[in-house]
Each structure stands twice: as C-alpha cells, then as structure tokens.
Amino acid sequence: MTDDVARRSVLMAGPAVALGGALTGAAQAADGLQLSAPQLERAMRFHVLIGPAQELGQVDGVRKRIIPITGGTVDGPRLQGRILPGGADWQSIRADGTADIFARYSIEAKDGTIISVTNPGYRHGPASVLGRIAAGEDVDPAIYYFRTTPRFEVAQDSPHGWLGRTVFLCTAARYRDHVRLDIFAVA
Structure with missing residues (x-):
C-alpha cells in the first residue's frame, strides 16, 4: 500500500x-x-457636490458614515456632463484615521448617455490635517493622500463605451461642500 x-x-x-x-x-x-510603464492621460475632472455626513457610529469596530452626493459637473477632454443627485459615498473610518471609501453615483453625459460610476479608494494623512478637513477647512491636497480607482458602466455601443474598458486612476481633494476628482486614463 x-x-x-x-x-x-x-x-x-x-x-x-x-x-x-x-x-x-x-x-x-x-x-x-521589457514591459513599458503605463502612461496617464487626463480624461476628466469631477466637481462632486456633497451633503452633510450621515453618521452610523461604530459598526464592527469601525466608524461608518454615508456622504450623500447631491450633484455636480464633469468637465474634460474626454467627457463632459453632470453628476446626478442620489448617489453616495460610503466610508469606513479606521482607528488610524484612514477613510476607506466606496462611492456610487451616476453621470449624465452631455449627449444624454447615463453612466454609472463606482469609485473605491483611500484618504489618509496626519491627524491634524484630517481634523482640519473634518472641520470644513480648505486644506492643500498635497499634504494628505486621497486616491481612487473609478470604474464606469455604460452601454458598449454608446460613444462613451471606452469608459467600460479602460482603467482609471484618480487624485482627489476634499472640501467643505464638494470633492474634486482629477481622473486619468491609464494608457
């Protein structure tokens, strides 16, 4: 055996x-x-209007909150339109102050095409800087980290079908009543 x-x-x-x-x-x-390093091409800028945070409190040891998305604009060389109200940013704030972000919202492109966005990412920095952001101050985005990786869902046969087959990286800044997202296509 x-x-x-x-x-x-x-x-x-x-x-x-x-x-x-x-x-x-x-x-x-x-x-x-030799594999080439990816190149970044600025595709668009979002100006996302937000409402006051809805605090859920501690859930499984993590502070949870929801930030309503109330509208906004999309401008850039590859996409223009408006951000529709009704989305939100679900955040989990870790003990070290890192915000684990998951936003979901919709865009109406200038031609009327509806585009769904999911946008996970992280925001973190020194406690004093995060405190200033939480207090509604405008803080230089160079002194904290705020990056996301947006994904788009759109009809493949629309003029914006390219969004559903491209990888994107985003650098962001948080302000009192809005978030600015500069979104880059990875070439």
Whole structure:
C-alpha cells in the first residue's frame, strides 16, 4: 500500500513538474522583454457636490458614515456632463484615521448617455490635517493622500463605451461642500 501511495504521488507530481519546467523555460525566454510603464492621460475632472455626513457610529469596530452626493459637473477632454443627485459615498473610518471609501453615483453625459460610476479608494494623512478637513477647512491636497480607482458602466455601443474598458486612476481633494476628482486614463 505504501508503494501504491508513493506511485500516485509521483504520477500526480509529474504534470506539475513538467509544467513547472515549461514555465521556467517561458520565463527565461521572456527575460529579455521589457514591459513599458503605463502612461496617464487626463480624461476628466469631477466637481462632486456633497451633503452633510450621515453618521452610523461604530459598526464592527469601525466608524461608518454615508456622504450623500447631491450633484455636480464633469468637465474634460474626454467627457463632459453632470453628476446626478442620489448617489453616495460610503466610508469606513479606521482607528488610524484612514477613510476607506466606496462611492456610487451616476453621470449624465452631455449627449444624454447615463453612466454609472463606482469609485473605491483611500484618504489618509496626519491627524491634524484630517481634523482640519473634518472641520470644513480648505486644506492643500498635497499634504494628505486621497486616491481612487473609478470604474464606469455604460452601454458598449454608446460613444462613451471606452469608459467600460479602460482603467482609471484618480487624485482627489476634499472640501467643505464638494470633492474634486482629477481622473486619468491609464494608457
């Protein structure tokens, strides 16, 4: 029986060993190829109007709140339109002050196309800076971190179908009554 178990182990390991050898050969062949670093192209700027935070309190040890999205504008070389009221930013504020952000809202493009946006990200910085932001002060966005990765859902056959097949990065700033998002397409 011991021989039978040992034989099965060898038989099962055979394909993995063979595949591992093939992968090693492929990795060696690809060693000389250089992948290019992604380039960023400014696609649009959002000016997102927000309402007062709705505090949920501590949920599973994390402070939770919802920030209503009440409207706004979209301007840029690749998209223009307006942000529709009715979305929100669901935030989990960690003990270290990091805001784990998940926003969901809709845009109406200038041509009438409706586009859905989901936008997860993080905002963090020194406690004194975060306190100033919470107090409604305008704070230089260079002294805290606020980055998101927006995703767009849109009809593929619309003029804006490119949004649903492109990766985006965003740098953001939080103000008393709005959030500014500069969104870059990753080329």
